[in-house]
Amino acid sequence: xxxxxxxxxxxxxYSLLFHxxxxxxxxxxxxxxxxxxxxxGQTIQIPGFRIGAYTIQQxxxxxxxxxxxxxxxxxxxxxxxxxxxxxxxIGQLIHIPVRVMSRVINGNEPYDFQKMTRDMNKLLxxxxxxxxxxxxxxxxxxxxxxxxxxxxGRKVQINASxxxxxxxxxxxxxxxxxxxxxxxxxxxxxKGIPALTMYTASRLFAIPMVNPDGVNLVLNGPPPERExxxxxxxxxxxxxxxxxxxxxxxxxxxxxxxxxxxxxxxKPKEPGPRDFPGYTPISEPETxxxxxxxxxxxxxxxxxxxxxxxxxxxxxxxxxxxxxxIIASDFARLSGYEAVRYIDSYxxxxxxxxxxxxxxxxxxxxxxxxxxxPLSQFEEIYAHMLGLFVRALI
Numbered sequence: 249x250x251x252x253x254x255x256x257x258x259x260x261x262y263s264l265l266f267h268x269x270x271x272x273x274x275x276x277x278x279x280x281x282x283x284x285x286x287x288x289g290q291t292i293q294i295p296g297f298r299i300g301a302y303t304i305q306q307x308x309x310x311x312x313x314x315x316x317x318x319x320x321x322x323x324x325x326x327x328x329x330x331x332x333x334x335x336x337x338i339g340q341l342i343h344i345p346v347r348v349m350s351r352v353i354n355g356n357e358p359y360d361f362q363k364m365t366r367d368m369n370k371l372l373x374x375x376x377x378x379x380x381x382x383x384x385x386x387x388x389x390x391x392x393x394x395x396x397x398x399x400x401g402r403k404v405q406i407n408a409s410x411x412x413x414x415x416x417x418x419x420x421x422x423x424x425x426x427x428x429x430x431x432x433x434x435x436x437x438x439k440g441i442p443a444l445t446m447y448t449a450s451r452l453f454a455i456p457m458v459n460p461d462g463v464n465l466v467l468n469g470p471p472p473e474r475e476x477x478x479x480x481x482x483x484x485x486x487x488x489x490x491x492x493x494x495x496x497x498x499x500x501x502x503x504x505x506x507x508x509x510x511x512x513x514x515k516p517k518e519p520g521p522r523d524f525p526g527y528t529p530i531s532e533p534e535t536x537x538x539x540x541x542x543x544x545x546x547x548x549x550x551x552x553x554x555x556x557x558x559x560x561x562x563x564x565x566x567x568x569x570x571x572x573x574i575i576a577s578d579f580a581r582l583s584g585y586e587a588v589r590y591i592d593s594y595x596x597x598x599x600x601x602x603x604x605x606x607x608x609x610x611x612x613x614x615x616x617x618x619x620x621x622p623l624s625q626f627e628e629i630y631a632h633m634l635g636l637f638v639r640a641l642i
Contacts, residue, residue: 408553552597
């Protein structure tokens with residue numbers, strides 16, 4: 249919600265007026281030259297609100313409207329600076345602040361790149377303290393979006409949909425982001441932890457869809473200009489529901505130089521729907537982006553969301569730090585999933601992250617069954633994951 253500065257207004261006043269933590273007001277207005285000296289007429293973003301319309305009825309006053317809407321009368325004056333509150337006319341429209349207290353994202357639906365972008369834009373409009381940048385592009389030119397939420401303390405990256413037919417991980421993650429934002433702007437706790445504690449403890453780097461081309465292929469079918477080649481790579485089948493790779497037939501989570509040569513010898517030797525590690529490591533635009541992010545940001549903790557198996561993989565070749573076991577045990581307790589230190593799988597993003605940075609990395613296998621997991625599991629998976637997400641940020 250946008251407001252125009254009046255004489256004497258401060259960000260602290262807006263924080264008190266709308267009952268929004270000052271830090272969120274400040275982080276929603278990073279463009280201000282001097283947050284301590286606002287200029288009359290400046291536009292200020294107030295997170296967690298929308299502007300609604302109200303039609304004046306017989307006998308209405310600003311005081312009565314503010315009382316019935318449980319808002320401060322000065323909030324009405326702020327939003328209606330061109331209206332004389334002593335001369336209201338029946339049928340006149342005024343602006344009222346509407347606090348957002350529930351989700352604006354469903355998530356429990358087939359979730360392609362377009363739906364993710366739509367929902368991301370909804371969050372950005374209501375919660376302007378969220379930062380978003382285009383970290384890279386996919387083979388087909390779809391942006392690989394990174395959202396940044398929180399203060400510069402611990403750096404935590406969470407990513408989803410490395411594998412195309414695991415798109416439900418993006419939907420689950422986006423719902424959490426929405427619930428996190430609602431809790432932040434309404435002074436709520438998630439699983440007993442104040443959302444503001446999470447915000448000040450960690451900066452979340454969220455990459456909700458690493459493989460947008462592959463996700464769109466699974467859900468929407470092949471783009472016409474690539475259909476013939478993709479059908480060939482898919483062994484003649486036009487059913488792409490089991491496709492894991494990117495649009496070029498490379499498995500993005502077998503692309504990283506952590507025993508990549510070993511995986512190369514035992515995995516498919518040419519592009520296809522799954523498991524082909526590429527002709528060289530980090531050959532794809534998506535994996536180049538993810539590697540560059542890790543090198544540049546130097547994350548303290550990393551979670552890669554996959555399906556399925558209800559397991560948490562947390563070790564790699566004994567290179568993981570001691571805190572990994574503690575965090576993995578907490579994740580297991582909170583989610584009901586099993587913590588597993590080592591598995592016979594290499595060249596994954598988590599593996600490379602642990603190997604190169606010696607920081608805590610986790611692959612979380614959501615749900616159980618056969619990919620792609622049905623949406624009938626969505627609510628159950630989310631219930632398992634909510635506490636785990638919270639623990640990741642504290």
